[in-house]
Amino acid sequence: MYDDLRDKVALITGAAHGQGRACAIALAREGVHIAALDVARQLAYPGYALGTAHELDSVAAEIQSLGVRALALVADVRDARAVAAAVGEAIETFGRIDILFNNAGICAYGLAQELSEEAWDAMLDINLKGAWLVAKNVIPQMISRQSGVIINNSSVAGLRGMARLSHYAASKWGLVGLTKSWAIELAPHKIRVVSIHPTGVNTPMNDGLASLEGSTPLEIAERSAGNLLPVPWIEPEDVAAAVVFLSSQQARFITGSQFVIDAGLLSR
Numbered sequence: 001m002y003d004d005l006r007d008k009v010a011l012i013t014g015a016a017h018g019q020g021r022a023c024a025i026a027l028a029r030e031g032v033h034i035a036a037l038d039v040a041r042q043l044a045y046p047g048y049a050l051g052t053a054h055e056l057d058s059v060a061a062e063i064q065s066l067g068v069r070a071l072a073l074v075a076d077v078r079d080a081r082a083v084a085a086a087v088g089e090a091i092e093t094f095g096r097i098d099i100l101f102n103n104a105g106i107c108a109y110g111l112a113q114e115l116s117e118e119a120w121d122a123m124l125d126i127n128l129k130g131a132w133l134v135a136k137n138v139i140p141q142m143i144s145r146q147s148g149v150i151i152n153n154s155s156v157a158g159l160r161g162m163a164r165l166s167h168y169a170a171s172k173w174g175l176v177g178l179t180k181s182w183a184i185e186l187a188p189h190k191i192r193v194v195s196i197h198p199t200g201v202n203t204p205m206n207d208g209l210a211s212l213e214g215s216t217p218l219e220i221a222e223r224s225a226g227n228l229l230p231v232p233w234i235e236p237e238d239v240a241a242a243v244v245f246l247s248s249q250q251a252r253f254i255t256g257s258q259f260v261i262d263a264g265l266l267s268r
Contacts, residue, residue: 002248006031009094010247011087013037013077013134014104016051018203019153021059022236023101023243028063028070030244032099035090036060037073037134039104045122046108048208069094077104077130087137096145099247100138102131102175103153107205108212109164120167127171132178139186148191149247152179153239156199156262176258183256192255194246199262200233228264 010027014020015036024034040053056072063070071093075082090097105127110119131152142148157165158172179195186193200206206217213220221232242261245251260266 002030002244002250004249005244005247007033008098008247009033009035009090009096010099010101011035011037011090011097011134011138012101012103013130014051014153015059016040016055017059018051018205019198019201019236019239020051020101020103021055022240023103024059024063025066026237026240026244027099027247028066028068030248031068032247033069033094034060034063035071035073035086035094035097036063037075037077037086037090037104039076040074043106043122045119046106046208046212048211049204050106077134078125080133083130083133084137087134091141096141097138098142098148100135100148100150101153101243102134102151104130104134105153105171107165107168107209109209110167111164112166115167123167124171124174127168128174128178131175135178135182139182139191142191143186143189146190148186148189150179150182150186150191150193151243151246152193152195154179154195154197154258156197156260156265158195159197159258159260159266179258180256187255192252194251194254194256195258196239196242196246197258197260197262197266198234198239199227199265201239202233202235206233226265226268227262228267231263234261234263 016038060070060072075086183193
């Protein structure tokens with residue numbers, strides 16, 4: 001469908017499961033070689049199951065079964081040295097990175113006055129600082145080639161406030177600031193930067209948040225989302241379709257803007 005993507009190279013963070021995995025598979029189906037990066041272990045915060053080493057290996061195997069190359073990379077996006085090493089390995093393996101999908105992220109609930117400093121730092125460091133650290137290492141080779149696309153996975157919470165999610169919203173609004181600023185800086189080098197803003201997505205994160213709340217994913221969605229369309233959430237493949245389009249030449253004049261996939265939520 002997108003012939004211009006064939007033999008491009010994409011680095012995807014948070015690739016072991018959920019939206020990252022779906023985007024990796026969708027791009028691979030278009031002939032894109034994939035560097036799939038994930039922390040691949042559990043963290044103290046947010047407390048629900050994150051991607052595993054087995055899941056990361058399995059997504060790499062699935063990508064290879066589609067006839068393109070895959071590289072599994074283990075790194076915590078908060079760790080500057082680990083990120084630099086992982087990006088360096090990807091560039092050494094594939095020769096370049098054409099597409100960066102900054103997807104690694106967490107979510108958890110908490111009232112502003114009840115959040116611990118550790119919770120605040122983890123949220124901002126993973127969701128916001130991590131995106132910067134990865135991009136910091138990818139951008140120079142994009143500049144040298146005068147080509148590239150960076151897609152930052154924000155949220156509807158990056159465009160509106162949400163109760164009990166102030167630290168999450170702050171991180172996702174921050175990604176909008178990065179997107180707009182990078183778009184200005186990188187346009188002279190023919191590099192595009194876009195943020196995407198999904199409503200709730202049917203991923204393992206949904207299950208994790210529900211378990212923390214002692215609820216079900218459907219109850220969480222009905223309480224917090226308020227989509228106009230009669231769906232509780234969208235699927236990871238819906239996000240993946242947007243990422244594939246934004247990576248392609250069909251989106252060649254889209255930069256510095258916010259691509260919303262919200263089932264009408266923001267129109268309420």
